[in-house]
Amino acid sequence: MNVPAAAKRRITIRRPTASFAEEGGAPSFELGRNIAGVRVGIRHDGTWRSWQYVARVWADLLRRDGAIPVLLQTGERTGPEGEKTRADLEAWHERIDCAVSGLGTCGSCTMWSVRDAIGVEARGKPVAAAICEEFVGHARTTASFLGHPELKVLVLPYPLETLSETELLPIAEESYPRFLALIGARR
Amino acid sequence: MELASPTLEIDDDPEAFFQLSLAEGWGDGAPLLPPTDERVEALLEATALAPSHTIGKLPPRHGTATIELIAINATMAGVEPAAFPLVIAALEALVRPEFNAIALTTTTSSVHPTLIVNGPSRDKLRIDYRAGCLGGAAGRGSMTIGRAVSLCLRNVGGQRAGATSRSVFGQPARFGQCFAEWEERSPWPTLAERQGFARDQDVVTLHGSKGDFPVADTNNDDPRDLAYMLAKCIAYPLSNYYLELTGDCGQIVVVINPMWAERFGRAFASLESFQEYLREQAWQPIELWRPANREVLRRKGRVDAQGRVYLVHRPEQLVPVVAGGLGSLHAMFLPSWCQSEMQSAAVHGAYWTPELLAAALDEARALVRSDGADLILVEADPARARVVLRLEVGDETCATGACVMPGDTLRPMIAEVLSRHLRGALGLQLIDPRVG
Numbered sequence: 001m002n003v004p005a006a007a008k009r010r011i012t013i014r015r016p017t018a019s020f021a022e023e024g025g026a027p028s029f030e031l032g033r034n035i036a037g038v039r040v041g042i043r044h045d046g047t048w049r050s051w052q053y054v055a056r057v058w059a060d061l062l063r064r065d066g067a068i069p070v071l072l073q074t075g076e077r078t079g080p081e082g083e084k085t086r087a088d089l090e091a092w093h094e095r096i097d098c099a100v101s102g103l104g105t106c107g108s109c110t111m112w113s114v115r116d117a118i119g120v121e122a123r124g125k126p127v128a129a130a131i132c133e134e135f136v137g138h139a140r141t142t143a144s145f146l147g148h149p150e151l152k153v154l155v156l157p158y159p160l161e162t163l164s165e166t167e168l169l170p171i172a173e174e175s176y177p178r179f180l181a182l183i184g185a186r187r
Numbered sequence: 188m189e190l191a192s193p194t195l196e197i198d199d200d201p202e203a204f205f206q207l208s209l210a211e212g213w214g215d216g217a218p219l220l221p222p223t224d225e226r227v228e229a230l231l232e233a234t235a236l237a238p239s240h241t242i243g244k245l246p247p248r249h250g251t252a253t254i255e256l257i258a259i260n261a262t263m264a265g266v267e268p269a270a271f272p273l274v275i276a277a278l279e280a281l282v283r284p285e286f287n288a289i290a291l292t293t294t295t296s297s298v299h300p301t302l303i304v305n306g307p308s309r310d311k312l313r314i315d316y317r318a319g320c321l322g323g324a325a326g327r328g329s330m331t332i333g334r335a336v337s338l339c340l341r342n343v344g345g346q347r348a349g350a351t352s353r354s355v356f357g358q359p360a361r362f363g364q365c366f367a368e369w370e371e372r373s374p375w376p377t378l379a380e381r382q383g384f385a386r387d388q389d390v391v392t393l394h395g396s397k398g399d400f401p402v403a404d405t406n407n408d409d410p411r412d413l414a415y416m417l418a419k420c421i422a423y424p425l426s427n428y429y430l431e432l433t434g435d436c437g438q439i440v441v442v443i444n445p446m447w448a449e450r451f452g453r454a455f456a457s458l459e460s461f462q463e464y465l466r467e468q469a470w471q472p473i474e475l476w477r478p479a480n481r482e483v484l485r486r487k488g489r490v491d492a493q494g495r496v497y498l499v500h501r502p503e504q505l506v507p508v509v510a511g512g513l514g515s516l517h518a519m520f521l522p523s524w525c526q527s528e529m530q531s532a533a534v535h536g537a538y539w540t541p542e543l544l545a546a547a548l549d550e551a552r553a554l555v556r557s558d559g560a561d562l563i564l565v566e567a568d569p570a571r572a573r574v575v576l577r578l579e580v581g582d583e584t585c586a587t588g589a590c591v592m593p594g595d596t597l598r599p600m601i602a603e604v605l606s607r608h609l610r611g612a613l614g615l616q617l618i619d620p621r622v623g
Contacts, residue, residue, distance in 0.1 A: 009199035014192040014222045016213050016259045018250025018343040046432050049483070076436045078285045078528045107353030108294035108526065111247075138293070138353055145248045145345075 020145060026118075028150040029126045030184025031098055036066030038185065041092055041099030041127075043072045043116055050160035050168055051103035051130065057172035058100075058179075065187050070096050074116065089116065093123055098183050102130030105160060110135040114142045114151065121148055126183035130175075132158035152182045188228050190238060190255055197221070208263070213342055215334070215362055219263040230258040233268040234275060235543055235609075242275065243282035246289040247352070248345030252278060256343050257335075264335040264363070270312045270328050272534045273391050274335045277302050280393040280530035281336070287527045291395050292346045296427070296524040297358040300340075301396040302333050302365040303440070303508060305379035306389030306534070309367040316367035318512030321399055321442070321519060322359070333363030358398045366510060372445035373509035374452025381458075381506075382531040385614030387602075388572050389534035394440050394506075395527035397427065400520050410454035413447065414461065417518060418468035421505070422498040424475055427524045432487050435500035437523035441465070441507045446515035448507075462502035469498040469505070533572035539609055547608030551576070551601045558591045562601070565618065574605060577618040594619040 031038065040062050042055045059069035072092045075085045101117035104110030113129045120127035131139040131153050143151040156175060160168065180187065197203050204221040208214040220226065231238055231254065238255035245252045254275065261274045281288050281300060291298050304314045313326035320329070340346040348357055370377045370386070379390035402420045407413040421439060428434050443451065455461035473481050473494045481490075489496050499505065506529065511517065523529075544567055552562050555578065565575040580591055591597070594617055602615045 010196050011199045011221060011223055012194050012196050013204070014190060014194055014224065014227055014255075014259045016192075016222060016256065016263060016338070016342040017211075018245075018252070018256060018345070020248045020250055020345055046487075047430070075432060077290065077526055078287050079436055081433065081435060082285075106295040108290040108296070110353070111290060111293045135353065138351070141351060142247070142293070 025150065026121065026148045028121055028148070028152055029124060031126045032184050033186065034066075035062070035180060035185040035187055037068070039068045039070050039095060039097045041070045041072060041096035041101075041120070043074060043092070043099060043101040043113075044103065045109060045112065046073045046075070047109065048103045048105060048161055050163060051105075053165055053168050054103075054130075054156075054160075054172040054175070057169065058176055061173075061176050074112070077112070089119060093120065093125075096120070096125065098126040098185070100128050100130050100154065100179055100183075102154075103156070103160070104129060104131035104135045104139050105158065106135070107138065110138050111142050114139050115146065117151060118143065118146055118148045121151060126152075126185075128152040128154045128179055128182045130154045130156055130179075132156050132160060134158040154179050154182055188224075188231060188238065190224060190227065191253075192255055192259060212347070213338075214263065215337065215341070217362070220265050222259040222262040226262045227255070227258050229268045230261055230266065230271040231255070233271045235540060236275070242278050245278070245282065245340060245344030246346070247292045250343040250345055252282070252339060252343050257339055260338040260342055261331075261335040264338050265327070265331040266335050267312070267327060267331070269308070270332055273302075273304065273308075273312070273328075273332050273389065274339075276389075276391040276532040276534045277332070277336050277393055278339060280391060280532040283530050285528040286393060286395065286530045288344075291524075291527050292340060292344060292352055294524065294526075295353045295355050296397060297354055297356050298395045298397050298524040298527070299358060299360045299364070300333075300336060301360055301394045301440070301521060302336065303378060303392040303394060304328075304332075304365065304367040304390070305370060305377045305384070305386075305392070307387060308389045308534070314365060314367040316369040316510045318514070320366040320510050321364070329365045329367075330363070333360070333365035335363070337361060337363045360396060360398065364396070368508050369445055369510050373448055375448075375458035375461075375507065375509075378506065378508050379531060382529075384531065384533055385573065388614050390531050391534065392529060392531040394438065394521060394529050395523045396440065396521040397524050398521070400522065401517060402520070403517050405516060410447075410450040411464070414451060414454070414464055415468045417441070417520075418465045419471075421465070421520050421522070422469040422471050424471060426498065426522060428498045428522070429484065429489070429496065431525045433500060434489070434498055434504075437525040437527055438504050438506045438529045439499070439523065440521040441505055442510050442519040442521065443507050444511040444515055444517055445509055445513060447518060448509040451507075458507065459502065461507065462505050465505045466497070466499055466502040470495040471498075472496075533614075539567065539569045543608055547605045550608065551604045554597065554600055554604070555591055560591045572609075573614040573616070575616045575618065576601065578620065580620060589621075591621075594622060
């Protein structure tokens, strides 16, 4: 039997969702000078061989341009190892003028690359998160709701991990000047 | 009761709410109960915490988890009022930094919080621990408490597959997974006791699990041989543990059926010796992996002098939990993806307002004051739902204190009073000077 619409009972329910107001818009920064003499942090998490290779290539290029690469490998984030990772990051922040934090090529590693980049940006230093194309949306969303919507993102091809060093070398060489441009450095 | 969440009017028709939930993305694709004020308030009555009280921020989008929002989501999941405090306890455990929920909710991995419950409320709340406890037994507690946590992650945390969550496959537990330990059939201390709680407390343990991996055996009569094979299964070559820099992170829950637990309990002198044996055998020879993979493991320092690649670093990372039917023959292991540490929270522990505690103590003191004695509060630990009281037999009592009820009689009476006021089971220690 069809109940006429006017006779249908109505109920009131509560919405189950939280509001996701973004926590402000922290600024990003630019170097505004020549890269020579600058201490450039390169952060990796020891997982992605491709990014570690790119980091080695970039370290050589930075030295060539008179800059000082400061590499950091982050470890676990929980337990005793987690405390060491936090301490290592703190110490690294003091030793750098700018940085790149990567590699975002999975869900949590993208999130951690962004968070560690934000750690640098929160200290007023220029930084870019190195993120593979598939995870760029995830990176930008994460940065936004962590209050850093302007965080610079260096987009790299996806996937990188299956590439040989011969295939990675041109990618590393092509992305290096893009990274410098992003953080406002000149050669 | 003053509720803050916005309201919406809909037809009083289950299909109407179901369709709305699908359109709004509020649910998991299965029907939900409409969160009317009557239903939500029934859950809120089950906790002393105010609707506006916040547990913390839920990842990945850091939505603020108020008790009211948790109750709305728990209502939709079908949680009954008596079970609501377990949902709260689970979320309290989830927001701790060591659980690392921000990474857990965004990873490409299949990991999701699995709830393991201990304590006297398992049966009342129908949290499954016998046959079918990991799926199929259909106890209301098991099917709804875990689901409530999942809905909170979706609606309060903003976890969305493909968007904020990059999980490649997800897993069935994303609907919600909650089971209990069959404590009475375990030869060892309960999981909650190992986590530092008392046996008479209701405790929820959160484990970031990648899924349920079943193993079966009919061949190994010697329990040490069976434990050896179990360890080799757990150390499977594409385990997340072999992707990490070290094996020193996270836990693997090993759910053991009661018949096997009995055999292991006889064969190993203690839980610790069982865990150590499992750890010692949970390795694979480096030759198992392909050459390029071997190089990665060597570079990470994971290969020892004998060419063994051990799965985990510490025995306590392998966490036996007794549950399942009496059909024997099977175990399940629930590995983590390593970047999350198991967390436990007592139910009701954080809800002890000073007023509630004072009222509870006043009534408890009345049990002994007529005999001239008193109860002194030594410690109240809300985080562990634990109270320590000292009985004082003063000058007005008889010299030996024999006129005051014996401790064996007094203690459960005090525990009942405290539990009633503080709305849940708790751990009570009564220091009785009459006992040596």
